Amino acid sequence: MSALKGATPIHFGPFLVTPQVFHTTPLTFALVNLKPILPGHVLVSPRRIVPRVADLSPTETSDLFLTVRRVGRMVERVYGAASLNIAVQDGEHAGQSVPHVHAHIIPRRAADLDHAGGTDAIYDLLDGAEGDVARAWRDAGADTSADKGEERVQRRSRFPAVDNEGRKPRGEQEMRAEAEMLAREMEKEPVD
């Protein structure tokens, strides 16, 4: 089952994420997060499972970031945001937890993290357990049978993730519903 009709199975590293995917191109896909740091926090990845941006072809690189631009514009609109954090942890020593290239896109609004310490608290959240996409999917029992990659040990930030213990991973139904909504919204976005 997928938000996208007729979609073939899509893996994010070792995880089967087809129901969470809301947009695909021949080379790229975009998926909702199990534990979004802020509303509309999504990921964009190449279809080919490679760990580093330098492993991508120029065509794959262009398609990835054109998709980041288009998806970013969409989530900014849908979630009523005014800015975006775009971040790639490109390799293990940069904090990458799933060895499959992925760009985080996080819609930002004025004062949206004042309760957590201010605008830049986003990075503590991205670094902490909130942003650990590998652990989140693993904890949720996502299918790892594809065995497409080894999970890596991620170093923890020296700062605790704000409000982490109070957040629950979302259920499959909630993610699927969001993916279906975002798939419809992507259809409204101009191609360029």
Added chain:
Amino acid sequence: MSALKGATPIHFGPFLVTPQVFHTTPLTFALVNLKPILPGHVLVSPRRIVPRVADLSPTETSDLFLTVRRVGRMVERVYGAASLNIAVQDGEHAGQSVPHVHAHIIPRRAADLDHAGGTDAIYDLLDGAEGDVARAWRDAGADTSADKGEERVQRRSRFPAVDNEGRKPRGEQEMRAEAEMLAREMEKEPVD
């Protein structure tokens, strides 16, 4: 004077940065930093001064991120790194301090920030005064006569920048020498 022969003046937001530029394409340029967070921390920007990724054309977007990929590969090699942090603060509410699109590229090595708290301390440095490119250029008395944009107030991270007081802005000569070295190294990088 520039690391690039025959270069026309290049502005990063309101700042004239021609001597710090080590690579250009018709649509994109790359420059060394006044106060790099780690060795090889560089910025990549579109030639056209616009604040948001969504303001770029698809061609500009592709060229920007193909340049990020190529420059990233180069700095990773030259600075003996094994990973890269790639980050765009896309808009004021995402922490952007100069209203001109720019991607930070930061080469990472194993244990390179153990003294500062671990791998993810990079974000505290990026958020703190270390990463405030507007303030760094302003403090250095960079030419702002171009008046191409208003500087914005950047909110400070709730965490102090590690070792900030001990770091000095680099001199023009040091930056120019690094830009010249990196310009030569870019010539060794395959185009694709």
